[in-house]
Amino acid sequence: MDAGLRKRHKYIWLLLTLVLSTLLIMVIKSLNFNPRVESSYASEEVADPIKEAKHDVMDVTVVKTVDAHVLELNVKQPIKSASSVIFTLDENQKIGQLEGIGTYTFQLENEISGIIIKDVIKNQEILKLEF
Amino acid sequence: MGLDYTLVLWNKHKKTYDKIIGFGMLLYLLVFIILTLVLNPETTAETMIIRAFGSLAVLMLHIILIIGPLSRLNPQFLPILYNRRHLGVSMFLAALVHGVFSIIQFHTLGNVNPIYAVFTSNMDYGSLTNFPFQVLGFLALLILFFMASTSHDFFLKNLSPKIWKGLHMMVYLAYALIIMHVFLGAFQQETSPFTIGIMVIGFMLITSLHLISALKESKIDGLKSEKADDGWLKVCGADEIPNDRAKIFTVGKERVAIFKYDGKLSAIHNVCKHQGGPLGEGKIVDGCITCPWHGYQYLPQNGQSPPPFTEKVVTYGLRLDEGMIYINPDGFEEGTEVEPVKC
Amino acid sequence: MEAVITVFLTILGIYFSLGLLFGLYFIFLGATKVDPFMTDSKKKVRLLLFPGVVATWPFLVGKLIKPKTLN
Numbered sequence: 001m002d003a004g005l006r007k008r009h010k011y012i013w014l015l016l017t018l019v020l021s022t023l024l025i026m027v028i029k030s031l032n033f034n035p036r037v038e039s040s041y042a043s044e045e046v047a048d049p050i051k052e053a054k055h056d057v058m059d060v061t062v063v064k065t066v067d068a069h070v071l072e073l074n075v076k077q078p079i080k081s082a083s084s085v086i087f088t089l090d091e092n093q094k095i096g097q098l099e100g101i102g103t104y105t106f107q108l109e110n111e112i113s114g115i116i117i118k119d120v121i122k123n124q125e126i127l128k129l130e131f
Numbered sequence: 132m133g134l135d136y137t138l139v140l141w142n143k144h145k146k147t148y149d150k151i152i153g154f155g156m157l158l159y160l161l162v163f164i165i166l167t168l169v170l171n172p173e174t175t176a177e178t179m180i181i182r183a184f185g186s187l188a189v190l191m192l193h194i195i196l197i198i199g200p201l202s203r204l205n206p207q208f209l210p211i212l213y214n215r216r217h218l219g220v221s222m223f224l225a226a227l228v229h230g231v232f233s234i235i236q237f238h239t240l241g242n243v244n245p246i247y248a249v250f251t252s253n254m255d256y257g258s259l260t261n262f263p264f265q266v267l268g269f270l271a272l273l274i275l276f277f278m279a280s281t282s283h284d285f286f287l288k289n290l291s292p293k294i295w296k297g298l299h300m301m302v303y304l305a306y307a308l309i310i311m312h313v314f315l316g317a318f319q320q321e322t323s324p325f326t327i328g329i330m331v332i333g334f335m336l337i338t339s340l341h342l343i344s345a346l347k348e349s350k351i352d353g354l355k356s357e358k359a360d361d362g363w364l365k366v367c368g369a370d371e372i373p374n375d376r377a378k379i380f381t382v383g384k385e386r387v388a389i390f391k392y393d394g395k396l397s398a399i400h401n402v403c404k405h406q407g408g409p410l411g412e413g414k415i416v417d418g419c420i421t422c423p424w425h426g427y428q429y430l431p432q433n434g435q436s437p438p439p440f441t442e443k444v445v446t447y448g449l450r451l452d453e454g455m456i457y458i459n460p461d462g463f464e465e466g467t468e469v470e471p472v473k474c
Numbered sequence: 475m476e477a478v479i480t481v482f483l484t485i486l487g488i489y490f491s492l493g494l495l496f497g498l499y500f501i502f503l504g505a506t507k508v509d510p511f512m513t514d515s516k517k518k519v520r521l522l523l524f525p526g527v528v529a530t531w532p533f534l535v536g537k538l539i540k541p542k543t544l545n
Contacts, residue, residue: 100173279524
């Protein structure tokens with residue numbers, strides 16, 4: 001590399017570091033991390049199913065624990081879409097992602113009246129369930 | 132260096148290199164598929180292919196981007212740099228499989244042109260987190276196509292080294308696009324701290340290595356040699372340079388290699404005309420300075436490639452005073468004959 | 475936004491269509507005119523270069539049009 005090229009590399013990387021780290025921090029901040037709740041609550045008597053919906057593909061239950069609402073999904077059939085993301089029906093807030101058959105639990109910030117499952121890549125609604 | 136163009140200028144080293152690339156890629160895909168089948172058996176074949184090849188391309192891009200600064204920080208990594216071209220083309224092929232399968236899976240169902248659908252299926256261009264990440268991937272793939280398809284000496288020569296290098300430096304833009312593509316795309320659905328963590332570590336590794344090596348180079352560029360009364364620079368003793376080898380010095384803003392051979396000294400610009408290899412790290416072979424990267428050759432006394440080749444580099448005037456070498460910081464025209472200094 | 479996308483993709487489409495035409499010309503006729511070193515090269519080499527020619531055709535056309543220098 002000659003002197004000019006070395007300089008170009010230096011400035012490109014300074015710029016990339018600055019721009020990308022700012023963007024990444026902004027993205028991480030606005031992405032909603034909703035960790036799956038440990039299933040220990042299930043055995044405790046404080047768990048109290050308050051809402052339910054059944055469908056061929058999945059059963060959905062909202063359980064109230066001492067300090068939170070928990071959404072429980074039991075997916076019974078394989079999901080064909082590569083990207084199945086659950087949103088709340090009320091405020092269209094992202095809850096989490098489905099990968100296939102199995103039981104999922106997600107913590108909810110407040111009570112919800114239903115869920116929508118969307119394919120976010122195609123921007124299509126896959127399933128809508130109201131309680 | 133060849134007078135005729137061949138598919139690839141093969142040698143033993145390149146073949147071993149390519150075997151390692153091919154084997155590594157296969158191994159990664161195999162491990163990815165097995166892990167997916169074990170951990171997530173519901174995944175469809177198309178989704179598995181999209182994810183396996185996408186993540187493979189991202190991993191390869193990271194390796195490609197750290198080779199440069201690593202070999203500047205430690206010459207032991209140089210052998211990986213010499214054939215980075217094949218690694219780049221293989222990375223593009225992995226990214227292409229990912230792109231083609233994604234477009235088929237997500238955008239061919241409607242009656243809209245699939246490429247058009249990539250740009251219009253999500254029109255949330257004003258949002259940061261919901262930005263249509265497929266568009267970023269498409270643009271990055273386009274840049275990688277331009278780079279991979281011109282990865283041949285034919286293009287280096289016919290586009291001119293300046294345009295070629297500019298085109299290939301677009302990899303940094305592609306990298307930025309890909310980072311955002313992965314971040315927004317994969318994480319719009321899967322807000323997993325694990326995957327985000329891996330990507331952030333990769334990003335920090337690449338940027339810090341580039342910045343550290345850039346700082347090291349700036350330091351070397353800032354080294355000043357002692358100036359004699361007539362403006363010539365005192366660089367080192369003649370006995371400090373080994374036979375048929377060179378020492379590199381910063382003269383003005385540029386680096387110059389001073390070679391010692393057959394009891395003579397000659398100085399030329401340190402940058403090879405082919406791909407910018409450091410000539411001063413090469414040896415004199417059959418009376419010619421030979422670039423350590425791809426074997427391009429120059430005559431030490433005039434900086435010209437032996438005929439029929441036409442490459443030329445800048446030459447510099449030297450003088451010897453009480454065993455010390457002095458260099459004229461103003462170089463001559465490329466390919467100017469300079470009488471070597473006897474030592 | 476849709477107008478911008480349509481214009482961008484149309485330009486891209488035209489660019490690559492012209493590139494394809496030039497690429498075919500390059501494989502069968504133009505290779506040696508662009509670079510005399512191509513005379514002895516095999517068909518396989520021209521095929522390998524084809525995608526790059528499609529991608530960078532404006533530069534190569536420029537080389538064809540420019541008056542030849544002794545270099």
